[in-house]
Amino acid sequence: MRPQIHPIPSGTRDVLPDEMRELRAITEAVRGVFQRDGYGEVWTPALEYEAILGRGGGAPPAYRVFDDHGEVLALRTDMTVPIARLVATRYAGAEPPLRFCYFAHAYRAVRPHRGQMREFLQAGIELVGAPAPQGTAEALTVLCHALDAAGLRHYRIGLGDASLYRRLLRSFDVEDGAGERLAACLVARDFVTLENELAQLELADATAELLLRVPQVRGGPEVLAASDAAVAEALAGLRNVYERLAPAVAERVIFDLGLVRDLGYYTGAVFEVYDPALGAPLGGGGRYDDLLGRFGRPLPAVGFALTIDRLHIALTGEEHEGDAVTGLSSYGHGEEHEGDAVTGLSSYGHGEEHEGDAATGLSSYGQGEEKRVDR
Amino acid sequence: MIGPGLTIAVPRGALLNETLDRLEAIGLDTAEVRSNDRKLLFADIGVVTMRPSDVPTYVEAGAADVGITGKDVLTEQPERDVYELLDLGYGSCRMVLATIDGPDPSVEALRRLGVMRVATKYHKTAAAFFERTGRQAEIVEVKGSVELAPLTGLVEAIVDLTATGTTLRENNLVIREELFVSTARLIANPVAHKLKAAAIDAMLERLRAA
Numbered sequence: 323m324r325p326q327i328h329p330i331p332s333g334t335r336d337v338l339p340d341e342m343r344e345l346r347a348i349t350e351a352v353r354g355v356f357q358r359d360g361y362g363e364v365w366t367p368a369l370e371y372e373a374i375l376g377r378g379g380g381a382p383p384a385y386r387v388f389d390d391h392g393e394v395l396a397l398r399t400d401m402t403v404p405i406a407r408l409v410a411t412r413y414a415g416a417e418p419p420l421r422f423c424y425f426a427h428a429y430r431a432v433r434p435h436r437g438q439m440r441e442f443l444q445a446g447i448e449l450v451g452a453p454a455p456q457g458t459a460e461a462l463t464v465l466c467h468a469l470d471a472a473g474l475r476h477y478r479i480g481l482g483d484a485s486l487y488r489r490l491l492r493s494f495d496v497e498d499g500a501g502e503r504l505a506a507c508l509v510a511r512d513f514v515t516l517e518n519e520l521a522q523l524e525l526a527d528a529t530a531e532l533l534l535r536v537p538q539v540r541g542g543p544e545v546l547a548a549s550d551a552a553v554a555e556a557l558a559g560l561r562n563v564y565e566r567l568a569p570a571v572a573e574r575v576i577f578d579l580g581l582v583r584d585l586g587y588y589t590g591a592v593f594e595v596y597d598p599a600l601g602a603p604l605g606g607g608g609r610y611d612d613l614l615g616r617f618g619r620p621l622p623a624v625g626f627a628l629t630i631d632r633l634h635i636a637l638t639g640e641e642h643e644g645d646a647v648t649g650l651s652s653y654g655h656g657e658e659h660e661g662d663a664v665t666g667l668s669s670y671g672h673g674e675e676h677e678g679d680a681a682t683g684l685s686s687y688g689q690g691e692e693k694r695v696d697r
Numbered sequence: 698m699i700g701p702g703l704t705i706a707v708p709r710g711a712l713l714n715e716t717l718d719r720l721e722a723i724g725l726d727t728a729e730v731r732s733n734d735r736k737l738l739f740a741d742i743g744v745v746t747m748r749p750s751d752v753p754t755y756v757e758a759g760a761a762d763v764g765i766t767g768k769d770v771l772t773e774q775p776e777r778d779v780y781e782l783l784d785l786g787y788g789s790c791r792m793v794l795a796t797i798d799g800p801d802p803s804v805e806a807l808r809r810l811g812v813m814r815v816a817t818k819y820h821k822t823a824a825a826f827f828e829r830t831g832r833q834a835e836i837v838e839v840k841g842s843v844e845l846a847p848l849t850g851l852v853e854a855i856v857d858l859t860a861t862g863t864t865l866r867e868n869n870l871v872i873r874e875e876l877f878v879s880t881a882r883l884i885a886n887p888v889a890h891k892l893k894a895a896a897i898d899a900m901l902e903r904l905r906a907a
Contacts, residue, residue: 433776436758480891511780514882540894576891596888601759602778603888 333432333440341634345443348633349425351471352445359464361423361447366404368427372396377616378403379586384431384440397429402587402610402625405448410617418451418621425630437602437632446607446627453622454559454609458591459566461607461624466571469595469604472633475640477597477604479574480540481563482581484588484608486556487537493552494529508537508582537580545577553579563591587613595628599639604632703889703896706756706764708749709734711860712881715787716765720744722907723900753777753884762889763897769858769879773819780890782901783883790860792822792876796847798869803853807832816846817856826856826876844868 330336337345356363372394375383380403383396398404401424413420425445432438447464449457462479469477487508491501500523507516513534520530532550539545546561557579564572576596583592583606592608607626614621707716707730717727725742738745745761750773752766757777764779767788771781794815796803803813816837817823827834837852844864846852858879859865865872883904885897 478892511778511887514781514784517784538898540891576894578891594891596891598888598892601757601886601888 331440333434335439345630345634348472348630348637349443349445351473352468352628353423353425355464355467355471356423356445356447359421359467361421361449361464364405364408364422364424365426366398366401366408366424368397368429369395370398370404370407374407375399375403378406378613379616381430381585383429385429398426399430400428400585400627401426401444401446402448402585402613402627405450405625406610406613406617406623409448409450409614409621410619414619419457420450421447422450423447437600437629437635439631443630444605444627445630446605446625448623448625450614450623451621452624453611454590454624455562455566457622457624458563458609461626462563462567462575462593463571465593465595465607465626465628466574468628469633472637474597474604474633474637476599477574477595477636478576480578480581480594480596480603481560481575482578482592483556483560483590484582484592485590486553486579487582489556490533490536490552494525494533496523496525496533504533505582508580509584513538539579540576543572543575543577545579559590583608591624593626597636597640599643600632600636602632604636605629702743703763703893703900704743704745704761706752706761706766707744707746708752708764708766708881709746710749712749712765712767712788713746716881719785719787719904719907723903750774753779756884756886759886759888761886762893763883763885763900765881765883767879768877768882769819769822771882771884772822772877772879775821775825778887780885780887781882782885782897783904785881785883785904788879788881790858790879791872792819792856792858792879793865793872794826794854794856794874794876795859795865795870795872796854798871801873802847803873806853813854814852815854815856816843816852818843819856819858822876823856844870 353363369387372383372386375396375398381399383399385397387395389395405422405424409420423446425443427441427443429441432440434440445468447461449461452460465479487505488501491504496504500519503519504516507513507519517534520533523530525533532552536550536553543564546557546564560577564575567575581592581594583594587610588608589611590609592606594603594606596603605626605628607624609622609624611622614623707713707720717730721727727742730739730744730746737747745755747755749766750770752764753770753774755761756764756779765785769790769792771777806813812833812835814835814837815823815827816839818839820836820838823834823836837846839846843855843857847855847870848868854873855870856876859872862872883901890897
């Protein structure tokens with residue numbers, strides 16, 4: 323019989339049992355870590371008042387409806403702003419730090435493609451009332467625990483500072499309008515325009531060179547040492563975080579002085595999760611020390627969100643590593659960080675334990691490992 | 698190999714020869730790519746060849762770590778999440794607005810009908826240009842020779858890429874405005890840019906020096 327096709331909106335999809343089992347295995351492993359590390363799970367409504375979301379300064383909402391009183395409601399674009407609202411409203415007198423986690427769908431009007439739907443499931447934490455550097459180090463540690471528990475092996479964490487470039491521009495007295503244009507180039511990942519814009523400003527050659535070079539610096543802890551006086555303060559902040567990380571977490575970190583995230587509320591350290599098996603970040607987060615203040619409870623805070631679909635794609639990709647038809651796609655192989663990643667993993671005390679977890683839920687991951695060893 | 702494990706997307710067509718010259722200059726043996734225009738994948742030197750407009754697709758998805766394509770392609774695909782690292786300088790051409798020679802028919806269309814019709818292969822580029830300059834335009838997307846459209850009365854103007862302007866002149870068209878100058882650009886996947894930073898930076902340095 324010919325099936326009747328009933329469409330669903332662009333950027334949404336159905337999940338059937340085979341996939342759902344794998345997604346559940348991931349979220350359960352991650353949930354176990356969040357619970358163990360003391361993060362209480364919350365739900366908030368998918369629909370919020372648009373004005374509340376707007377106050378947070380996150381990604382602008384894309385889907386709106388009117389309620390029966392004519393109020394504009396919007397589907398949340400992330401969980402950070404709803405949890406900031408929740409903390410201010412429901413935990414007004416509570417003694418910080420407060421630890422929350424969530425597994426929730428968020429909604430954005432993106433161009434739907436692999437790993438980026440308009441409705442997408444995020445797993446994340448918010449650590450409220452824990453200032454830098456200790457709070458940031460805790461968030462990074464929980465992030466690594468969660469990725470390990472999910473069974474991901476070759477991931478790295480890019481760590482930067484959202485305020486670094488603006489601070490640099492101010493220290494050279496770049497006027498605001500020009501500074502906005504330069505910062506916009508970083509968000510657009512466009513170093514050609516950045517170079518052209520810098521050439522048009524009447525800056526000393528050394529200054530222009532530094533403003534072009536610094537946001538392209540990525541690497542290990544050695545980049546913290548090679549500091550120009552002007553970036554020293556932001557780098558000191560990153561160094562303080564780095565010094566508080568256990569070796570197993572620290573080994574995963576790549577410093578990225580040009581890292582910016584497209585959400586407006588980040589104030590300090592920001593980070594993103596990369597895996598060689600996927601061409602886009604699996605998630606990210608950072609410090610948003612001003613956000614809670616916008617809801618009347620000024621507390622420093624830090625958090626991250628992982629996009630579960632992307633984590634799933636990366637896990638599947640790691641499983642198939644090395645058997646791509648082309649033999650080209652394998653990021654991991656003969657690649658500079660490969661060695662580090664492997665060392666990083668083996669040095670986790672509880673690596674074995676997590677592998678076990680993953681194997682229970684996702685039996686096929688174990689085979690991926692074997693396949694790789696064969697090569 | 699360009700760097701340890703780097704895969705590069707190379708554009709076929711007008712940019713191919715100069716791209717291969719540059720890659721040759723930084724130490725890649727491109728002889729096989731030059732001699733074989735049917736083969737698409739050259740695994741031992743880490744090169745994949747494709748239409749220029751496909752380069753951002755492969756690089757964004759991470760199927761290639763880096764790629765070379767024209768700024769015209771990048772402008773037409775603004776939603777692609779890739780790093781633009783270097784202006785390679787070659788492959789220079791201009792994105793222009795052109796009409797039939799004589800009194801500008803697009804001006805008359807705007808004045809009397811409120812809308813000008815514009816044929817182009819660069820739908821997004823043209824739409825963004827008219828929005829930016831505050832003109833109402835109906836974009837007519839064509840796949841073949843754009844020059845034909847104003848000659849047959851389909852449109853009053855075209856937005857197209859031109860290197861020498863010869864084809865425009867031969868069809869009695871004149872350039873009215875220039876949108877931007879396009880050159881070849883080096884782009885990179887955002888994850889490869891972090892995980893293969895040393896290899897990409899080394900390639901960038903050598904391309905700058907070459």
